[in-house]
Amino acid sequence: MKIRIWLLMLVCLLAVPAGRQGLGYWTFPAGAMGSPAPKNESSPVVSEGKYLIDNFESGSLKFPREWWTFDIQKAAAVSNSGFKSGEEKVAAEVGSYSLQLQGPAKNWYVGGCGTYLAKEGQDLSKYNNFVVDVFGNGPGSATLKIELYDDDNNNWQIEQDSAKNYVPIYDDKYVYDIKVDWNGWKRVSIPVADFVDDNPRVGDDIWNPQPTNGSGGLLQLQFICLGATDKAAVNLNLDNIYLATGEK
């Protein structure tokens, strides 16, 4: 009996400090059972000087990165088997899947998609080029509007006015338009400095992608598709979306 009580006390003594360290204490450390080193799936950095946003190789818009879509008829990860033409170097690097955007325009507007980029401890301000591979289907494929949002009221989110076309209320939106009028794959590289403030007097009208003073910095990316005419259909694919330092 004495031994049992002694054991109970010992267990209690061990459990109290362990409990303070949180639930994680009770999980087995990675590799303890001979498993391979954990992969850092959450970090999409593929090489020095490059931050890969997405290459769609999962064949999904839900993982590893989640994309939201709006208004557009079709925004989906599709097989690249039918998309081989264009710049050879690019065609060789698009892999198995890309993002297809298709749909008719209504008063020029077609819709689009977006994704949240900010993450604790990540600084995207060191990248000065936005790069995307675009598969066009000839003249009139689309006008692709790229939107980058920075956080000016330090809350890591973009508040929008649903009564006014979802325009940001407190944060800056910087945009760049690409007229897609070519056939096949083409790599488009845009200096971030060439993006222009789309909402003067909202936000601080300064491009500040760095996460400082509580701001999330560069928070999110959106692609908006516009028709070549007010009623034209858009049809294009995007792939290998990344931020880069220097040239590419």
Ligand SMILES: [Ca+2]
């Ligand atoms: Ca791909």
Ligand SMILES: [Ca+2]
């Ligand atoms: Ca904000």
Ligand SMILES: [Ca+2]
């Ligand atoms: Ca700003």
